[in-house]
Amino acid sequence: MPRASTGIVAIIPARGGSKGIPRKNLQPLCGKPLIAYSIEAALAARLVERVVVSTDDEEIAEVARRYGAEVPFLRPSALARGSSIIGDVVNHVVDQLATAGWRAFAQATLYPTHPFRAPGLIDQLLERLFSRNDTVFTVRRLTVRRHTFFVPGDGGLRPLATDPSVGGPYPGALHRAYGLLHASVLAARGKPGHAHEITDPAALVDIDTPEDLLLAEAIVRQGLFPASLEASPEACPETTPEASAGGAAA
Numbered sequence: 001m002p003r004a005s006t007g008i009v010a011i012i013p014a015r016g017g018s019k020g021i022p023r024k025n026l027q028p029l030c031g032k033p034l035i036a037y038s039i040e041a042a043l044a045a046r047l048v049e050r051v052v053v054s055t056d057d058e059e060i061a062e063v064a065r066r067y068g069a070e071v072p073f074l075r076p077s078a079l080a081r082g083s084s085i086i087g088d089v090v091n092h093v094v095d096q097l098a099t100a101g102w103r104a105f106a107q108a109t110l111y112p113t114h115p116f117r118a119p120g121l122i123d124q125l126l127e128r129l130f131s132r133n134d135t136v137f138t139v140r141r142l143t144v145r146r147h148t149f150f151v152p153g154d155g156g157l158r159p160l161a162t163d164p165s166v167g168g169p170y171p172g173a174l175h176r177a178y179g180l181l182h183a184s185v186l187a188a189r190g191k192p193g194h195a196h197e198i199t200d201p202a203a204l205v206d207i208d209t210p211e212d213l214l215l216a217e218a219i220v221r222q223g224l225f226p227a228s229l230e231a232s233p234e235a236c237p238e239t240t241p242e243a244s245a246g247g248a249a250a
Contacts, residue, residue, distance in 0.1 A: 008047055011108065012035065012038050012052070012109075015056055015080040024207065025060055029217060035112040039068060050097075055071065056080035072096070109181070116200075116203050116225050128194055132191065136196065138180040142174045144160065202219045
């Protein structure tokens with residue numbers, strides 16, 4: 001079935017190299033490779049016209065295609081280093097698609113290390129790009145206490161938090177960008193950005209270590225991830241951190 005002609009491309013950056021878990025994007029999570037969760041979430045969004053995986057790795061490209069994503073080209077090795085800037089990766093995808101004759105209205109970046117996106121979230125945020133915002137992105141709350149962060153001041157460093165009580169919480173909420181989704185129109189119109197706070201503990205899981213993978217498995221096993229994306233608790237037997245780490249390194 002043809003997808004809606006919205007001009008929005010979902011870009012899933014998935015290079016072959018990784019440090020915390022070798023071959024992380026292909027690690028199995030309850031019967032599916034990790035990257036499949038982000039591909040399925042993007043394909044389920046009605047406002048996403050194209051789902052493109054940006055990778056330098058042939059095996060990742062093959063798996064991505066199997067789950068329904070496009071991989072019309074491989075990412076240059078210069079953009080696949082640990083120090084590579086994600087903005088350059090996104091621009092590479094957008095430019096390559098334009099060269100091939102398809103010009104995007106907007107791009108939505110979904111990091112594959114965040115497997116749990118609530119149904120409807122992507123559409124909820126992308127809809128804002130058509131009239132209200134030039135950028136939309138997800139954020140998570142930071143726990144800030146008096147002796148957590150320091151800023152220059154008074155000839156040295158002073159606590160960012162001003163609550164005088166020992167260990168007392170900072171009265172103002174702070175947030176940081178979170179990679180569940182970051183989307184923007186490609187031709188800025190002077191409209192503001194919109195930050196959407198993620199509070200669901202499952203959605204805040206970011207796979208970086210074997211322990212993170214175990215946590216994600218437990219979330220699927222206990223039915224805390226929306227079943228509409230066909231996660232399989234039956235494919236998630238109980239494991240141990242040692243077993244998970246050993247499997248990741250193979």
